[in-house]
Amino acid sequence: MGRAKGALKNAFWEPEAERLSPKRIKEVQNERLRGLVRRVYEGSAFYRKLLRERGIGPDSIRSIEDLEKLPFTTKEDLRDNYPFGLLAVPFSKVVRIHTSSGTTGNPTVVAYSRRDLEIWANCIARCLTMTGVTPEDVFQVILGYGLFTGGLGFHYGAELIGAKVLPSSTGGTKRQVKLMKDFGVTAFTSIPSYALYLGETAIEMGINPQKDLRVKTISCGAEPWSEGTRDKLEDLFGCMVFNSYGLSEVGGPGVAFECIAQDGLHVWSDHFLIEVIDPKTGEALPPGEEGELVITTLSREAMPLIRYRTRDIAMILDDDVCECGRAHRRISWIKGRTDDMIKIRGVNVFPSQIEHVLMRMPGVGNNYQIVVEKKGHMDELKVRIEVTGDIFKGELKDLVELRERISSELENALGLRLTVELAEPGSLPRAEGKAVRVLDRRPER
Amino acid sequence: MKVRKQISVFVENKPGRLSKVLEVLRDGGIGVEAFMIADAGEFGIIHLILSDPARGKERLVESSFAISESDVLVLGSVDQDLLLELSTELGRSDINIQYAYGSLGEKDLIVMKLSDLERGEEIFKGILSSRRAPPASSE
Numbered sequence: 001m002g003r004a005k006g007a008l009k010n011a012f013w014e015p016e017a018e019r020l021s022p023k024r025i026k027e028v029q030n031e032r033l034r035g036l037v038r039r040v041y042e043g044s045a046f047y048r049k050l051l052r053e054r055g056i057g058p059d060s061i062r063s064i065e066d067l068e069k070l071p072f073t074t075k076e077d078l079r080d081n082y083p084f085g086l087l088a089v090p091f092s093k094v095v096r097i098h099t100s101s102g103t104t105g106n107p108t109v110v111a112y113s114r115r116d117l118e119i120w121a122n123c124i125a126r127c128l129t130m131t132g133v134t135p136e137d138v139f140q141v142i143l144g145y146g147l148f149t150g151g152l153g154f155h156y157g158a159e160l161i162g163a164k165v166l167p168s169s170t171g172g173t174k175r176q177v178k179l180m181k182d183f184g185v186t187a188f189t190s191i192p193s194y195a196l197y198l199g200e201t202a203i204e205m206g207i208n209p210q211k212d213l214r215v216k217t218i219s220c221g222a223e224p225w226s227e228g229t230r231d232k233l234e235d236l237f238g239c240m241v242f243n244s245y246g247l248s249e250v251g252g253p254g255v256a257f258e259c260i261a262q263d264g265l266h267v268w269s270d271h272f273l274i275e276v277i278d279p280k281t282g283e284a285l286p287p288g289e290e291g292e293l294v295i296t297t298l299s300r301e302a303m304p305l306i307r308y309r310t311r312d313i314a315m316i317l318d319d320d321v322c323e324c325g326r327a328h329r330r331i332s333w334i335k336g337r338t339d340d341m342i343k344i345r346g347v348n349v350f351p352s353q354i355e356h357v358l359m360r361m362p363g364v365g366n367n368y369q370i371v372v373e374k375k376g377h378m379d380e381l382k383v384r385i386e387v388t389g390d391i392f393k394g395e396l397k398d399l400v401e402l403r404e405r406i407s408s409e410l411e412n413a414l415g416l417r418l419t420v421e422l423a424e425p426g427s428l429p430r431a432e433g434k435a436v437r438v439l440d441r442r443p444e445r
Numbered sequence: 446m447k448v449r450k451q452i453s454v455f456v457e458n459k460p461g462r463l464s465k466v467l468e469v470l471r472d473g474g475i476g477v478e479a480f481m482i483a484d485a486g487e488f489g490i491i492h493l494i495l496s497d498p499a500r501g502k503e504r505l506v507e508s509s510f511a512i513s514e515s516d517v518l519v520l521g522s523v524d525q526d527l528l529l530e531l532s533t534e535l536g537r538s539d540i541n542i543q544y545a546y547g548s549l550g551e552k553d554l555i556v557m558k559l560s561d562l563e564r565g566e567e568i569f570k571g572i573l574s575s576r577r578a579p580p581a582s583s584e
């Protein structure tokens with residue numbers, strides 16, 4: 001691996017905040033939560049109404065133990081109050097506006113004050129420093145710039161560190177690889193499926209990612225992925241790859257990030273308060289139990305959110321201080337989204353579970369598609385997988401055996417009967433952006 | 446008789462796949478001397494003997510087919526008796542014909558994929574030389 005783990009043990013961007021003890025973190029959270037409730041009570045008509053309805057006054061919330069008294073905020077609330085209904089500061093204080101693309105209706109608006117932008121850049125700088133980025137690095141931002149929070153978020157964070165930032169955005173894969181090689185890029189961030197595509201494209205171009213490129217650290221996020229894909233990326237580029245988590249509604253990337261321990265993602269707990277709840281009942285779940293991630297923004301000024309329901313499924317890990325020296329709460333990888341969850345014959349299936357099985361099988365391609373159809377009254381699950389030159393040895397029986405092996409592994413993992421189909425290379429849709437993984441052909445219910 | 450490279454192409458079993466493969470080869474000016482389609486339900490393999498296997502492979506890979514190459518025994522000037530003798534001899538030597546395709550007659554060409562190519566080749570050479578060796582009494 002590119003960088004010695006030992007050297008990263010003392011890599012802190014804001015050492016004081018990052019090394020807070022568990023006790024101090026709780027004190028900071030208590031204080032900031034009280035401040036948050038007071039701020040929204042004064043500044044936000046939306047929250048004032050919501051809190052009054054529940055009989056909560058500006059000083060009713062004493063500590064994070066009172067969190068469950070507070071109402072949830074949902075994506076619908078953001079849509080219904082489009083565009084600026086959730087501002088908690090005068091409009092004149094807003095210095096940046098992003099949106100997140102909605103498939104239907106209004107997009108979600110995210111507004112930032114100057115201080116919000118400063119904290120955001122510092123959070124990203126913490127993430128990058130934690131994973132080995134220094135002022136010496138040439139950092140390629142292979143994420144969309146513009147309304148999407150990813151590109152500009154990483155851009156300002158990396159620039160704050162003093163790295164040489166290459167704002168190459170998305171698309172033009174061969175040009176991306178060329179820049180990576182010619183400029184001696186040492187670190188980059190992109191969505192995971194595109195990182196794989198970049199590596200494969202490099203190989204096609206006769207560039208060996210391990211020998212001809214100088215990449216030493218990579219971070220990926222913004223779409224569901226699995227540790228199997230991470231292993232594949234680490235093999236491809238010969239360096240560590242870190243999971244990045246964030247969502248535009250609470251400000252974009254930089255909410256949580258993996259450290260060198262690669263054992264869960266640290267949520268910057270001085271700025272974000274997390275809970276995991278049962279998505280059906282709304283009840284808080286203890287560490288180790290999987291449920292919907294709920295985030296309260298403790299520091300945001302322009303558009304703070306209280307108990308925002310992310311629809312992401314994850315769990316909180318135990319609260320030991322991590323080997324990297326941080327006590328900031330760790331969460332698991334995101335298992336899926338409450339809305340990506342496919343229900344097949346009564347069983348909940350996440351695309352990431354399927355991906356995880358496929359990635360563990362040597363020679364199986366990165367490209368697969370999940371097709372759900374209705375045959376009579378029964379849901380049928382079909383997984384289509386592209387055959388690559390690596391798998392194909394010219395013998396029919398090998399392919400038949402491979403198909404059997406994949407279906408039995410998948411059936412074991414999901415507890416569902418399914419069919420596996422082998423597809424020709426390049427025949428499955430492969431967007432340059434997010435891959436089209438799930439095709440649900442069942443009639444709407 | 447020759448040991449030659451066979452190019453095998455993975456295809457989904459749906460209409461138009463053979464024509465796509467043939468089109469790619471034609472556009473590359475590569476001749477098809479023999480072929481066979483083997484199928485296993487919703488997918489199959491097209492095995493090909495090409496005039497220029499190296500370039501054929503290149504063109505097919507460029508068109509993003511999954512391909513694989515292997516060595517096969519290709520026999521010309523084969524009659525039914527010779528084929529019988531060869532297969533009997535291979536059977537006796539415990540060499541499996543994994544699959545074979547071709548035709549006898551005017552433009553005869555037989556392609557054989559064997560479990561042991563080298564020994565199969567020797568056996569065939571042996572049969573041919575023993576056929577030639579005896580004095581041409583019958584003629």
Ligand SMILES: [Zn+2]
Nearest residue numbers: 259261322324
């Ligand atoms: Zn850590």
